[in-house]
Amino acid sequence: MQRLSAEYSLHLFNGKACKIDARQSNFYLWISRIPPDCHKIPSLDDSCGKNRGVANGLELATELSKRYADTTILYVNTGTIPYLDQVFLIRAASTIIAAHGGGLWNAARWLNEALHQRIVEIMPIGGPSESCSLTKMFGCRYNFVTCYDCDEPGETDPLGMSLRTVQQQPRGGKNVPTISSPPIHGRSRYGDFKCNHDPTHRVCATLLDGQGQPLDWGSKGNFWQITGQEAFQWDDEIRANHGDSWCICMWATARLIETVGCDNVHLNCAATDVSYVEKQYMDGGVDLEPAKKCLQQKCPAQSLPLQRLSDATLPSLRASSTVTLRPSVLLALACAALAVSAAVVGLLRRSVLLRAAPACKFLEASGLGRHLPGVSVALLGCREVRRTAVTMGAKPRPKFYAVACGRSPGIYSTWQECQTQIAGFPAARFKGFQTEEEAAAFVRSPRRAGSKAASTSPQPRKVPKPDPEMEAKLMAELHEEQKAVAEEVLAGRNVFITGLPGCGKTFLVKKLIEILRLRKGQEAVAVCASTGVAGIHIGGSTIHSYLGCGPAESEQHWEKAFRSRKAKKRIRHTEVLLIDEVSMLSGEFLEKAGELVARVLASEKPFGGLQVVFCGDFLQLPPVKADSMAFQSSVWGALGLRHIVLKHNFRQSRDPEFQSLLGELRLGVLEKSKLAASFDTEGGSKVHPKIVSTNDEALKINTRNLGVLPDKARTYEARDEADNPRDPGVVNAFASLLAEKTLELKVGCVVMLLKNLRLPTDCKPVVFTTPRRGGKRPSDLDIDYDTSFMDLPSEYQGLQTPLVNGSIGMVVGFEHAEDGVEYPLVEFSRGYRKLITLAEFSGELGHLGGYKRMQIPLKLAWALTVHKTQGLTLQTGDLDLSRAFETAQVYVALSRFQTLAGVKISGMPKRIPSPSQQRVQALEFHASLEP
């Protein structure tokens, strides 16, 4: 064991020497897993740990070791130590503490029935325990565990995590508990009847009576009356959902409880996210204290705080029996013989295949494999090992790690120390050696010209010659208040530019890009936006493309970005990073983006010390999926941004009446009657495009329009693949993809592109040729539509059309591609035509593995959602606001237009929706900017 600890620098928290007595009953093994190349290993600090679900594992382990001085706790990162050593340690420990996602399933696989070993799983509150199903696979049984659908409580430690205890039972299916869904009815949107999917709807409350009618609290009225939400009364949706309960907002819960009293409110504890609510203070401006007290009273099982880690859990764990590591003598002899013959054969072939499972186990448990130098052993009898193809003892580990180029060049004795020096360091140079002399020679050796490391370092950039005349011309186009902002940016400050829609934020950013590029060169100024369409408008890409992080939905995406040479090169060449429509990025995304850039630039500063210019309006649309908004992230504060509010309204400058109406709507004080009276709401002439609030509405309109086209429909069925295709999580992931499972197209369809095929930055000057053979021009088609509303900004005149996620076009024909399949030919703006072939839409779902859909990246687009119009200036449009669920939607949709006369409203909301919690916070933020 000493060898293991020394070799892998395993961390002991109680200050004892790295010596572990495997027979000691209180040897606790703490396993965790964080990304293998996380450069902060082994300190397991927040930035590495949080993505694996348990951020404060370090604190927990430290606390535990302080309380139990006689306990040996070994902290192991299962992502970095060889598999066999994990097994060895698991077999040696009396108790295994597994951070969620930290390899618990593997621990369960190797528990020894006879030794009564135990596992404690540490779960972030509210997270599903995937380990449950995985350990079941190995015949283990969870005791006191809450699996995804069960509602038994876990125990909770003082640091905000649930402790769940797992004990292995004799193998066999009998002991496996049956897991069933709790008999509740809530919001079905996410398919699991749990109120834990968005930041506010966290409480499941009964709102209907036995007859399916709104539950009445006498003179106080029903829920909707009590909470002032009569205008949206959605009792029909609850009935349609075959239930009587609904996930309600936390603020509404507090109000209901205050009005009718805790005893008279009926809550469904199993579906309510009690621990989440308990950590909140305000929601929608309402104090949550009454709701929290009531939840504690009504849902004690789910409520915080429960047992402290030390008080009850540990003694019982400690009582578990002593561990010994003695395999049976017979098995040992048999396996040793097998291993020796393996070594002999290995000397001849240097590769041996051991198929006998008992031998595998023995080799693993004893660590004997590593004493057979040069033998490559594929353990085919061992399910988990087979996947990872372990090579044991093939090469002696280096004893000295030489860092010639890193944070602090020198010789280090462990890989972790070395890694700390080189992770994220541009052009790092390092190597492992057996002798100190060799390592010292490497550190002293000069860098070879043209070496790989040298080639990755940024080349000196040419600084363009100053062009004061051009700069002055560009500055002259700016309004006075825009000029003042430009001066701040040109002085090198980090700036956030905001202001009402149409105040010229994007216009200003475009001028700034030109001036900055005149001064610093093209590559030094990275131009990004949160969406593809917004990117087009400033001649840039999405921030996701710039960082190379794809959809940025998983840790793997961020790791891929860190490995992307192209992305790293882009980042290293950047001096100023501009992001438009920053309000549509989540706080979490911004945080990760800042970390990635800092990591690439090997800097401790936020965004690696790059100058950043953010632009956007948080009172427009918030990010689609986010727990926090960008301004709430810590990186926002750390950047020390200067917040500048532009006030002049350019877009509606000709229509002061429209301006004041939008001003009222912005602050949430506009009356519905005034809205109705101000716009054309009658039938009559058709206006395009139709702008709607939800994807469902857009789908309906698009399907109807498709139906009336005379052409024969071509149907494209997506090809789906996944590691676990039937798992509800995977099914849900496929359902949320923008690319349809079944896509029907006809000549004449208005479509939206779902992939970036050519970013604005890649657009070259072109001369458009005559249309392709057989392809009709849109003007030849007798179709009632108009795509000119999405015309490109003038800077693309004479250039190729950018084709990005969000580009609108029309199917003008179908042609066979090289693979023999007939694909749609789409005409985009200014007559540019492109055959659109299959594209991949894929992702990773942690333990559920990957999923992939191959489909044509198009979506019908006669109707657009408000989200897709953010940042545009429209001449005309038909708004259907009947299903608007957010003030921001009504506001953004209306503020696209220049005049009241250009807007037709074909559907009115029941009433102007009350502001969401996010909007309330955004209003507060803006109020703080404009005292």
Ligand SMILES: Nc1ncnc2c1ncn2[C@@H]1O[C@H](COP(=O)(O)OP(=O)(O)OP(=O)(O)O)[C@@H](O)[C@H]1O
């Ligand atoms: N200095 C200026 N001179 C002339 N026109 C301007 C100026 N600034 C902005 N505009 C015009 O005002 C309109 C709105 O500008 P822009 O789209 O930049 O506003 P925005 O603040 O980015 O709006 P949104 O928040 O809706 O995206 C555009 O048509 C733009 O060309």
